[in-house]
Amino acid sequence: MPAYNEAERIAPTLFDYLEFFGELKKNNKLDFEIAIVLNACKDNTREVVERFACDELTILEFERGGKGFAIVEGWKDALLRDSDFIGFVDADGATPAFAFYDLVKNISSCDGVIANRWDKKSKIVVPQSLLRKTLSRGFNFIVRVLFLFPHKDTQCGAKIFKRGLVEKVYPKLGASEWSFDVDLLFYVRRQGARIKSIPTTWHDKKNSKINLKKTPITMFFSAVRLRLMHFPPLRFLVRFYRILPKSLKFHNWVRS
Numbered sequence: 001m002p003a004y005n006e007a008e009r010i011a012p013t014l015f016d017y018l019e020f021f022g023e024l025k026k027n028n029k030l031d032f033e034i035a036i037v038l039n040a041c042k043d044n045t046r047e048v049v050e051r052f053a054c055d056e057l058t059i060l061e062f063e064r065g066g067k068g069f070a071i072v073e074g075w076k077d078a079l080l081r082d083s084d085f086i087g088f089v090d091a092d093g094a095t096p097a098f099a100f101y102d103l104v105k106n107i108s109s110c111d112g113v114i115a116n117r118w119d120k121k122s123k124i125v126v127p128q129s130l131l132r133k134t135l136s137r138g139f140n141f142i143v144r145v146l147f148l149f150p151h152k153d154t155q156c157g158a159k160i161f162k163r164g165l166v167e168k169v170y171p172k173l174g175a176s177e178w179s180f181d182v183d184l185l186f187y188v189r190r191q192g193a194r195i196k197s198i199p200t201t202w203h204d205k206k207n208s209k210i211n212l213k214k215t216p217i218t219m220f221f222s223a224v225r226l227r228l229m230h231f232p233p234l235r236f237l238v239r240f241y242r243i244l245p246k247s248l249k250f251h252n253w254v255r256s
Contacts, residue, residue: 001036002070003091007043009205010036013093014052020097022056030104032056033081036091037074040065068173068180075170079163087160092205095158099201103160111193112161114185116153121199128204142220143182146227149189151197154181158200165193179222186226 003010014034021032036049038061049059060077062069071088078086085107089095095115103113117124118137128136136155143154159181169187173180188195 001034001089001091002039002067002074003036003041003045003049004039004065004067004070005041005043005045006091007041007045007048009092010045011048011051013091014049014057016093017089017097017100018052018054018056020101024101025056033058033078033083035060035074035077037070038062039067039070068183071180072170072173075166079167079170084163085160086163086166088157090157094203094205095156096201096203100158100160102198102200103158106196106198107160107162109194110196111165111191112159112188112195114151114153114160114195114197115156115158115200115202116151116197117156117200117202118152119197119199123199123201124204125201126203126205132204139220139223142223146223147182147186149182149185151185151195153197154185156200156202159184161188161193165191179226182223182226 001013014036017034021030021034024030025032033056035058038046038049038059040063041061046059046061049057058077060073062073074088075086085104087100087103089100099115103115106113116122118140127133140152140154143149144151165188168191169184172187174183185195
């Protein structure tokens with residue numbers, strides 16, 4: 001669970017997840033661990049998380065930031081133990097614990113499961129604003145065109161994979177923010193993995209850190225740059241990224 005300045009939102013999320021999965025563990029249905037990866041937090045997120053201290057909760061803290069970096073570091077830690085399934089979920093509580101458990105229940109016949117907010121069977125309890133919905137669907141359209149993905153929702157922050165697949169793909173992943181999920185799904189597909197997309201329950205959350213003025217352009221360039229990085233004949237075009245205005249640049253590295 002990557003967390004950047006989530007002091008105001010992470011407590012209800014942890015309460016929900018620890019209670020829900022704690023009950024499953026009590027009834028011998030599964031064992032679990034939640035790793036909170038604090039990345040470059042400037043608020044008191046750590047203090048809030050420490051209030052939930054228990055055997056099932058691990059706290060990792062880094063001065064470096066970025067969703068992609070945080071997830072990769074969390075996965076490295078998870079691979080030190082005998083986890084069968086490893087995934088990630090946003091700290092804002094947009095995906096409730098029971099919805100994440102739906103991913104776990106559907107993974108037996110495939111290599112990974114991702115939540116799809118745009119499935120007609122999904123339950124969107126608190127919908128996004130029209131602007132954010134347009135932004136999200138627009139970005140997904142661009143990604144599907146550039147990468148020919150079958151997934152209708154690449155960006156939902158709830159995904160889980162079998163351990164063997166994580167071991168294969170995590171060393172290749174970059175520390176990108178907006179394009180991390182795309183990078184992940186690209187390498188997953190390269191492995192020939194079977195990924196299932198399922199309907200979910202989702203709540204749009206307030207206090208989003210998305211800047212709606214510059215984020216759409218940043219996301220667009222992020223996806224295009226990633227596509228070029230994964231297509232060697234055109235990789236030289238990435239150098240033109242350097243001439244973009246500083247306000248549109250994003251931190252992103254990719255291993256081929």
